Amino acid sequence: MRGGRSRLLELVLDLCVFAVCALICVLLLVRAGTISRGSERLTRAVYLAQTLAEDWKAGEAAPRTVEEEELTGELRETEGGGAEVTVTWNGETVYTIGEVRRNEG
Amino acid sequence: MRAEKGFFAGAGIGLTSIFTVLLVLILSVFSTLSLFTARADERLSRANADAVSAYYAADAQACRIEADFARSGEAEREETIPMTEIQSLRIRLRRASDGSVERLEWSTVRTEESGEAEALPVWGGTGLPGAQRAAGKETANGRKP
Numbered sequence: 001m002r003g004g005r006s007r008l009l010e011l012v013l014d015l016c017v018f019a020v021c022a023l024i025c026v027l028l029l030v031r032a033g034t035i036s037r038g039s040e041r042l043t044r045a046v047y048l049a050q051t052l053a054e055d056w057k058a059g060e061a062a063p064r065t066v067e068e069e070e071l072t073g074e075l076r077e078t079e080g081g082g083a084e085v086t087v088t089w090n091g092e093t094v095y096t097i098g099e100v101r102r103n104e105g
Numbered sequence: 106m107r108a109e110k111g112f113f114a115g116a117g118i119g120l121t122s123i124f125t126v127l128l129v130l131i132l133s134v135f136s137t138l139s140l141f142t143a144r145a146d147e148r149l150s151r152a153n154a155d156a157v158s159a160y161y162a163a164d165a166q167a168c169r170i171e172a173d174f175a176r177s178g179e180a181e182r183e184e185t186i187p188m189t190e191i192q193s194l195r196i197r198l199r200r201a202s203d204g205s206v207e208r209l210e211w212s213t214v215r216t217e218e219s220g221e222a223e224a225l226p227v228w229g230g231t232g233l234p235g236a237q238r239a240a241g242k243e244t245a246n247g248r249k250p
Binding site for chain 1: 154
């Protein structure tokens with residue numbers, strides 16, 4: 001009877017320890033997933049911004065808006081003769097190229 | 106049953122506890138590794154984004170220099186525009202015989218100072234590496250000035 005009770009106590013303790021650790025680990029994994037998705041989004045935003053900038057430098061007309069999966073890239077000309085590229089995700093700015101200039105040569 | 110009456114019985118540690126500890130350890134290691142990997146990826150993405158921003162800023166400045174050169178009467182101009190700590194954009198412009206601007210160079214180069222600072226400690230070609238090491242040790246111990 002005594003052995004059975006101690007075994008049950010051990011099981012309950014094991015379950016508690018496991019539950020706490022699993023919770024912490026799941027939180028860590030969720031955080032890692034969020035960071036990973038953020039960095040993937042940033043990388044894709046950089047590629048999109050580069051594409052828009054290089055297209056404009058090659059003679060593409062502005063303003064231009066491109067949708068790629070969840071990202072929206074927008075290129076608009078500035079007053080100084082250059083252009084600005086902004087990539088947003090759900091209305092939030094992910095990446096910006098402040099100034100792009102066409103090569104005169 | 107016999108094992109439980111031995112060492113582990115007093116401490117209240119059975120097979121389930123051992124499995125739980127192992128499981129928790131494995132979970133902790135994998136989740137920590139995933140977090141570290143995600144952070145490393147994030148740093149890399151940010152570094153890439155910063156490098157691209159720096160490149161376009163330097164490129165815009167170079168275009169302005171080119172426009173300025175086209176207006177001036179200079180025959181040739183060379184500029185190095187710093188981008189990051191280790192990279193610069195080097196441009197070399199020359200005026201052609203018909204007055205148009207000719208680009209001789211428009212490329213990203215490694216900054217010279219950083220190249221020297223981060224050079225690997227390779228053998229310079231004078232003396233034996235073993236002898237140099239021994240000499241260094243003696244100097245460090247204060248035996249030789």
